[in-house]
Amino acid sequence: MTSGANTPDIDFALGPGGAISGRVRNANGSVNLADIPVFALPVDGSDWARWGLSRLDCQYTINRLPYGSYKVYAGGDRRHAPEHYNDKASGQDADPVTVDSGVNPTGIDFYLDLAGATPTPSPSPSPTALPSPYPSPSPPPTPTPSPTPLPSPSPTPAPPLTSTPLRGDRNRDGVVDTADLSLVVASFNKRDSDPGFDPNADANGDGIIDVLDLVIVGLDFGGTR
Numbered sequence: 001m002t003s004g005a006n007t008p009d010i011d012f013a014l015g016p017g018g019a020i021s022g023r024v025r026n027a028n029g030s031v032n033l034a035d036i037p038v039f040a041l042p043v044d045g046s047d048w049a050r051w052g053l054s055r056l057d058c059q060y061t062i063n064r065l066p067y068g069s070y071k072v073y074a075g076g077d078r079r080h081a082p083e084h085y086n087d088k089a090s091g092q093d094a095d096p097v098t099v100d101s102g103v104n105p106t107g108i109d110f111y112l113d114l115a116g117a118t119p120t121p122s123p124s125p126s127p128t129a130l131p132s133p134y135p136s137p138s139p140p141p142t143p144t145p146s147p148t149p150l151p152s153p154s155p156t157p158a159p160p161l162t163s164t165p166l167r168g169d170r171n172r173d174g175v176v177d178t179a180d181l182s183l184v185v186a187s188f189n190k191r192d193s194d195p196g197f198d199p200n201a202d203a204n205g206d207g208i209i210d211v212l213d214l215v216i217v218g219l220d221f222g223g224t225r
């Protein structure tokens with residue numbers, strides 16, 4: 001309105017929201033880990049996600065979260081394995097974190113094991129995760145010979161911890177950074193049959209943008225060609 005000190009709060013269409021925060025450290029808590037992307041994935045399977053990056057002091061914050069329950073996931077890096085909260089290897093076991101009116105969860109901390117270190121409860125390594133450079137967008141791959149009707153997102157098979165040449169560089173600009181994360185997050189939970197599916201976001205080429213694709217970007221994060 002006119003100039004005045006009493007302008008009421010202006011509500012944008014974003015609605016209410018909150019934040020999740022915590023720290024990312026190594027397994028025994030002695031080393032701060034910076035530049036680890038941490039993701040908030042809606043438990044209801046909505047096709048979006050938000051993320052924050054751990055800073056030098058190992059603190060991260062994920063802002064602008066609509067009220068609701070989230071699986072929180074630290075992406076790892078070239079030395080450290082990714083992990084779900086709270087110290088869970090699988091997203092199915094993740095402890096949900098709830099953001100509600102007046103509740104901004106803090107202390108959602110991660111202690112990341114070394115990649116390839118003593119196996120946390122590891123599902124069998126996925127053999128299909130190897131090189132295929134960039135999936136061609138056109139012919140949908142249909143790579144599943146398995147007769148078993150797989151239920152929705154398979155229980156997070158152990159992600160490939162070896163990083164081949166910068167698979168995380170989804171926009172192919174030679175560096176793996178926040179732009180690549182944003183690209184994946186923008187298509188989160190979309191399948192190749194969905195409108196708006198971005199094949200560049202499908203880092204492992206399995207036809208769905210999910211946490212495995214985030215893992216691939218996370219593992220290469222900070223890498224350059």
Ligand SMILES: [Ca+2]
Pocket residue numbers: 168169170171172173174175176177179180
């Ligand atoms: Ca890039």
Ligand SMILES: [Ca+2]
Pocket residue numbers: 201202203204205206207208209210212213
């Ligand atoms: Ca994928």
